[in-house]
Amino acid sequence: MTTQASIPSAKRLLRTLNGEALWPPPMWLMRQAGRFLPEFRAMREKADFLTRCMTPDIATELTLQPIRRFGMDGAILFSDILILPWAMGQSLRFVAGTGPVLGAIRSEQDLLALDPARIAEATAPVLETLTRLRAILDGPDAVGVAKPGGTTLLGFTGSPFTVACYMVEGKGSREFAITREMAFREPALFDRLIALLTETTAAYLCAQVEAGAEAVMLFDSWSGLLPPSEFRRHVIAPTRQIVQAVKARHPHVRIVGFPRLAGVMIAEYARETGVDVVALDTGADMRTVSTLLPETLGVQGNLDPVAVLAGGEAMRREALAIREAGRGRAHVFNLGHGVLPETPVEHVEDLVRTVRETP
Numbered sequence: 001m002t003t004q005a006s007i008p009s010a011k012r013l014l015r016t017l018n019g020e021a022l023w024p025p026p027m028w029l030m031r032q033a034g035r036f037l038p039e040f041r042a043m044r045e046k047a048d049f050l051t052r053c054m055t056p057d058i059a060t061e062l063t064l065q066p067i068r069r070f071g072m073d074g075a076i077l078f079s080d081i082l083i084l085p086w087a088m089g090q091s092l093r094f095v096a097g098t099g100p101v102l103g104a105i106r107s108e109q110d111l112l113a114l115d116p117a118r119i120a121e122a123t124a125p126v127l128e129t130l131t132r133l134r135a136i137l138d139g140p141d142a143v144g145v146a147k148p149g150g151t152t153l154l155g156f157t158g159s160p161f162t163v164a165c166y167m168v169e170g171k172g173s174r175e176f177a178i179t180r181e182m183a184f185r186e187p188a189l190f191d192r193l194i195a196l197l198t199e200t201t202a203a204y205l206c207a208q209v210e211a212g213a214e215a216v217m218l219f220d221s222w223s224g225l226l227p228p229s230e231f232r233r234h235v236i237a238p239t240r241q242i243v244q245a246v247k248a249r250h251p252h253v254r255i256v257g258f259p260r261l262a263g264v265m266i267a268e269y270a271r272e273t274g275v276d277v278v279a280l281d282t283g284a285d286m287r288t289v290s291t292l293l294p295e296t297l298g299v300q301g302n303l304d305p306v307a308v309l310a311g312g313e314a315m316r317r318e319a320l321a322i323r324e325a326g327r328g329r330a331h332v333f334n335l336g337h338g339v340l341p342e343t344p345v346e347h348v349e350d351l352v353r354t355v356r357e358t359p
Helices: 014-015 040-042 049-054 056-070 085-089 110-114 116-122 126-139 160-169 175-184 185-213 229-250 266-275 286-292 307-308 312-325 345-357
Strands: 075-077 092-095 099-102 153-156 215-220 254-259 277-279 298-303 331-335
Touching: 014 153, 014 215, 014 254, 014 331, 040 056, 049 056, 049 085, 049 092, 049 126, 056 075, 056 126, 056 345, 085 116, 085 160, 085 185, 099 126, 099 160, 110 185, 116 126, 116 175, 116 185, 126 153, 153 160, 153 185, 160 175, 160 185, 160 215, 160 229, 175 185, 175 229, 175 312, 185 215, 185 229, 215 229, 229 254, 229 266, 254 266, 266 277, 266 286, 286 298, 286 312, 298 307, 298 312, 307 312, 307 345, 312 345
Parallel strands: 075 153, 153 215, 215 254, 254 277, 277 298, 298 331
Antiparallel strands: 092 099
């Protein structure tokens, strides 16, 4: 099947995701559409978080805000990794000061109550947002073109283990002990949940590509909580299955994997999953990690978001060191985690100038 992503492109980010080393590297930032932007905060007053995700007019506007302001090379869909369990019928609400609250999945009965058949209808507004974004970004009046050639549209989902953490725990956590205990104490039940998420995640990513996403990203934010044996079972194996399923339908689409805090397991993840680009977290040294990865594999990252919060010479020094460490290979400049809400807009503007304009 020929996909939209298979068409030759001058877009710098898409070229890098396809393995081309560019200088300076293309850039975008995780959580670049967020509370640090005054225009985002103004929109936040109009609707709750889930409504913003599921209303194409709002989600389109929020996705485009950092493109207009900073001219990022990538526009990532404004959505959430928990849309998929919500679409299957799990209760979900976002509580100020607490974060997501879900009806916890703790039993076979809870798992059987989920209905994958609901996903297509429930996620239709998200796919509509992607279609609108692609038309705007590639249209005659494209906003905020970052470089000659334009802005790449990115879709995303959470990876099965990370999404399962929230589904089982019922909320955010530092340790997700209930989830990890289930994986050890009730492995058959946990495996069925991971299998369900693997299948539905692959289908959802394919739908995003068909709606207009030119590349997609898998966020495994809590993969670093697992010991190696469980990491292989619940991170590497499901990711490999998702990549194979997506590429079977869309062989030219590029997939970024983000196994946060994977440590030394990053090499095995890169080797075994089939992702095209590995996103590095703040704690990974790019020069060291690069020696562990195939030369043909792209890397993304990995400036500390706190450095951007601090700004000034320290931020510029760190950014340029990361840029230099990625020289000579396909490198997408990004953060090692998301932009912090307290970050001054001026610091992000300075970061963009530093990465793009410093000789």
